[in-house]
Amino acid sequence: AIAGGLVVAALLVWLVLRLADFPAPVGRTPNNQWAPEKWLPFLQPQTWTSYLLPGLWGTLLAAVTAVVASLFFGLLLGIGRLVQIRWVRWACGAFVEFFRAVPVLMMMLFAYYAGLFLLKITGAALPFFGVVVGLTLYNSCVIAELIRSGVNNLPHGQREAGLAIGLTPLRTLVTILLPQAVTAMLPSMVSQLVVILKDSALGSMISYLDLLRSGTYLSTAYGNLIPTMIVLAIMYILVNSALTRLAGWIQNRLRRGPRAVAAPATGGMVPSVASEPVVPATIMPPLEQRER
Numbered sequence: 595a596i597a598g599g600l601v602v603a604a605l606l607v608w609l610v611l612r613l614a615d616f617p618a619p620v621g622r623t624p625n626n627q628w629a630p631e632k633w634l635p636f637l638q639p640q641t642w643t644s645y646l647l648p649g650l651w652g653t654l655l656a657a658v659t660a661v662v663a664s665l666f667f668g669l670l671l672g673i674g675r676l677v678q679i680r681w682v683r684w685a686c687g688a689f690v691e692f693f694r695a696v697p698v699l700m701m702m703l704f705a706y707y708a709g710l711f712l713l714k715i716t717g718a719a720l721p722f723f724g725v726v727v728g729l730t731l732y733n734s735c736v737i738a739e740l741i742r743s744g745v746n747n748l749p750h751g752q753r754e755a756g757l758a759i760g761l762t763p764l765r766t767l768v769t770i771l772l773p774q775a776v777t778a779m780l781p782s783m784v785s786q787l788v789v790i791l792k793d794s795a796l797g798s799m800i801s802y803l804d805l806l807r808s809g810t811y812l813s814t815a816y817g818n819l820i821p822t823m824i825v826l827a828i829m830y831i832l833v834n835s836a837l838t839r840l841a842g843w844i845q846n847r848l849r850r851g852p853r854a855v856a857a858p859a860t861g862g863m864v865p866s867v868a869s870e871p872v873v874p875a876t877i878m879p880p881l882e883q884r885e886r
Contacts, residue, residue: 613820625817632818636825641812649808650829656722656804657791660729664790667730668737673772675742678763690735699796702728706800721802725794733790740782744775777845784841788834805829 613627626632635641674686693701706724709715715723748771756766776783798807805826813822 627818627820632816632821635812635816635818636821645808645812646805646825646829649803649805650833652803652808653791653794653805654833656725656729656794656797656802659726660733660790660794661787663726663730664733664737667734669741671734671738672741672745673767675738676745676767686738690738693731694735694739696732698728698732698793699799701731702796702800704728705731718803721797721800724800725797725802725804728796729790729793732793733786736786737783740779740786741772741775744779745771747778748774780841780845784838784845787841788837791834791837792830 610628671686671690674682675690677683702724705727706720709720709723709727713723745767752770752774753763753766756770757763761769794804795806797804798810801807809822809826813819816822
């Protein structure tokens with residue numbers, strides 16, 4: 595463990611020195627990425643209004659749209675994989691297994707060119723369409739599998755109780771099983787929503803103006819690639835942390851919802867501890883008297 599730590603520390607020191615362009619190359623101006631002038635652009639309002647904030651807005655817009663679409667289609671696919679109709683179950687299963695196996699970037703490229711040549715989408719809407727469709731196709735399949743797993747892990751008595759009171763299998767699934775499964779699988783679903791936000795950075799490959807592509811333009815303009823990447827990483831961490839905290843708050847609210855067991859009302863009076871019952875004396879005489 596000590597040797598591994600020393601190797602990692604040595605690599606970090608080497609990386610810092612290389613980014614500082616130390617030692618200075620002969621016959622070339624050193625490009626020190628840690629120099630103060632490389633960080634000065636982040637103190638200018640134009641850097642934020644022209645590059646970072648528009649890129650952040652593009653990332654959030656694509657991520658929120660993909661999250662809403664993924665939740666909607668993931669819920670439908672999850673229900674489709676659990677219904678009693680065989681051909682619907684098989685069709686949803688084939689759809690989920692196929693798009694789960696395809697890389698997200700490939701689906702973005704497919705949606706981009708399908709929108710360009712088939713739907714005749716042009717302008718800024720074209721890369722946005724490619725990013726949202728690619729993220730939705732993949733993540734809706736993952737959410738569908740989470741829902742199916744959550745429903746299958748519930749006790750079998752839940753389904754039997756719904757059928758016993760006269761509900762149809764579909765109504766039992768929607769009204770009894772599905773709400774419990776969503777609540778149980780909420781942490782995994784939140785993790786997948788964070789993945790959607792991070793995967794939106796792949797949109798820069800199809801010219802979508804997200805945070806990563808805006809940062810690339812910024813680093814090209816000022817020659818500060820490493821400081822820009824560090825600032826972008828901090829922004830991604832802050833957004834993902836805020837999303838995780840929001841999802842945790844929603845999860846706590848769901849678990850403390852109307853199904854929580856309330857404490858019994860006592861009318862402001864504290865009940866006393868019950869005393870031991872008084873056992874009546876027996877009518878038979880004691881053993882000593884009977885022996886006499």
